[in-house]
Amino acid sequence: MMNCPACGAIMVWLNGSVLHDPPTKFYQCRRCNINVTKLADGTIESDQPEQPAQ
Ligand SMILES: [Zn+2]
Numbered sequence: 001m002m003n004c005p006a007c008g009a010i011m012v013w014l015n016g017s018v019l020h021d022p023p024t025k026f027y028q029c030r031r032c033n034i035n036v037t038k039l040a041d042g043t044i045e046s047d048q049p050e051q052p053a054q
Contacts, residue, residue, distance in 0.1 A: 002036060004029035005046050011036060 002011040002025075011027035023040035035047040 002027045002038065004032065004034065005036065005044070006032050006034055006048065 002013070003009065004011050007029065009029055009031045011029045014026040014028055016022055016025055025038045027036045027038065028034070029036070037045045037047070039045070
């Protein structure tokens, strides 16, 4: 499970499942629409677009 670094919401895990647990995991926040990549060594990379006007 991953919490969004921007808003703290639970992020959606895009490329995994119970049966498929890839070393590099992609998450997306449905609240602020940012993508986060968690690498095999635990490094977290956030691909944060410009904040949309809300
Ligand atoms: Zn968020």
